[in-house]
Amino acid sequence: MEREYDVIVIGTGVAGSDVAWHCREAGMRIAITDHQTYGGTCALRGCVPKRVLAGAAEVVARVHDQQGRGIRGEVSIDWPQLLAFERSFTDPIPRRKEERFRRAGIHTCRGFARFAGPDRVAIGDDLFSARYIVIATGAHPRPLDVPGADLVTQSDDFFYLETLPERIVFIGGGYISFEFAHVAARAGAKATILQRSGRVLKGFDHDIVDRLVQASREVGIDVQMNMPLLSVEKTAAGLLVRAGREGEEETFEADMVVHGAGRVPAIEGLDLAAGGVETDRRGIRVNEYLQSVSNPAVYVAGDANPGGVQLTPVAVRDAHIVVDNILNGNARAADYWVVPSAVFTNPPIASVGLTEEAAKEKGIPYIVHAGDLSERFTNRGINQKHVGYKLLIDGDSRRILGAHLIGHHVEEVINIFALAIKHGLTVDDLTLDAIAWAYPSNTYDIIHMVHPLVRM
The missing domain is CATH 3.50.50.60 (FAD/NAD(P)-binding domain)
Structure with missing residues (x-):
């Protein structure tokens, strides 16, 4: 027997889940499937557990850095206990997610999905047809072609x-x-x-x-x-x-x-050829609306979109774009111009906008302003030695083109620069004359990053 839906979503991560929920809220008949445990990479094998582990590492690093500066006594990570704490976040997710889908009236399936035609998907022995099929299968580690x-x-x-x-x-x-x-x-x-x-x-x-x-x-x-x-x-x-x-x-x-x-889109096994879905060496070929260039019934969101960036907020935004385009007829194009990203090391690093390499490649003129903030009391007070910044500025308009940071809390501070770039703010818009930043804080240190530029 063939079941009919308005939308079939393949993948239960943040992208697939958002598509399913929002389309269901619009009154559409939805089915969702996954061959793995419901929840996706971010919640089960990525951002959430990573942040728990990184948080423990940060505590150890902070105590180590302040030894002899008013702090004494060593701390260490109890790995089994830490993993148990981590799993208190991840273990409940699959059941909660499935229950939420069912309460919303979304039909849940389990198993490998494969195309059985342009508007049909087979899951095990069951056949489903839909007006739209959304591929949100995420990514997996790139195959290693070496002995062992x-x-x-x-x-x-x-x-x-x-x-x-x-x-x-x-x-x-x-x-x-x-x-x-x-x-x-x-x-x-x-x-x-x-x-x-x-x-x-x-x-x-x-x-x-x-x-x-x-x-x-x-x-x-x-x-x-x-x-x-x-x-x-x-x-x-x-x-x-x-x-x-x-x-x-x-x-x-x-x-x-x-x-x-590295990771690559997890699209093998979907039998995309049977669905008339064209691919290239990067993945599924999509247009600016995240729609398959060869099958208008198919949309792609999240890591399975090779033109995007493999980050959770990008996957969520992809999902919202796909929903808008399904409901309103390709009304919204995707762009990845301003995407802040961070590496949760000790210290962390963060980046948004143009790098020098990208600016040169695009032929965009820029001025570099870089410096060290390790002697700022916000950093010296916790013995942070590796603290610095590099800003790329448009010399004529004085707009911020890129920001690159290392140090405590830069994963938060970078979002200020993302807003600045997105809305075309200048260095003058970030000064104390423009905003009375909370003090003392790492965000306030933006004043010291842009202050010499104000006198240019």
Whole structure:
């Protein structure tokens, strides 16, 4: 028997869930499915558990930094207890989410979905048809094509380790590896990051990243550049990782190897060809309305949208765009011009707007203003040594084009710069004459970032 709906949503993360709920509120008949536990990456294998682990690492880092400055006595992470606390956040989510769907009148399914035609989806032995099909399947770790890849632990599984290994090698120099490495190091493990190229965290400003690498090495994290993974093999002592360029290979001993080398849209197995959904090497081809260029019944939201950014707030906004376009006939285009992002290390880094590389590539003239804020009492008072900023300014209009920060609470401060860029504010709009910022606070330190520019 074939069931008919207005919208079928594939994926129960933040993007898929928002599409389902908002379309249901508009009176549409909705079905949603997932082959994994309901909840998606952010809630179960990403942002939520990561923030819990990062919060514990931050406490240890703060106590360590203030030893001899009015604080004495060591603290340490009790890994099993921390994991139990983390799971108090994640374990209830699947049941709550399914119950909420059902209370809203959304039909819930479980299993792998595959296209059975332009407007049809098969889930197991059941067939569903719909006016619209929304793909919100998220992303998964990029396949590693090296001998011993089966010995590598997926980053998703790091959140559910019953015990923390003593020696961990992280493959890839992106935010996943850095965040996990900082947690592992503060929990007492020996952490190594292997980056295939000469630069880590490529989406962030290189000067800010250099300071984070220095801070990482100071807490014992071994950051290795130009170390592409060659193989992983099992030994009597654990795992042996081979990496490096030809003729310059090195080996690293580990108890666990964690995949942090990027994620790709999770769209294999959907049988997109059967649905007439075109793909390219990046994923599903969509137009500015997040609609398949080859099948107008299909929309894409979240990580499965290769043109977006793999961040939860972006997935939520994608979902809202898809809902608007389903309900109102492609009334809203997507744009990813202002997307703040942060890496939850110790200290964290954050970025929004143009980097110098991007500005040069686009031919946009700019002025750089950079500085160190470690001697500001807000930072010196907690012994934060790695605190700095880089601002990109339009020399004529004085508008802020980009902001790149490292230091305590920068994951919050960056949102001020995001608003400034979004609304075309100038450096003068951020001064004390314009806004009486709360004091003392890290946000108030914006005054010291822009003050010399006011006299330009």
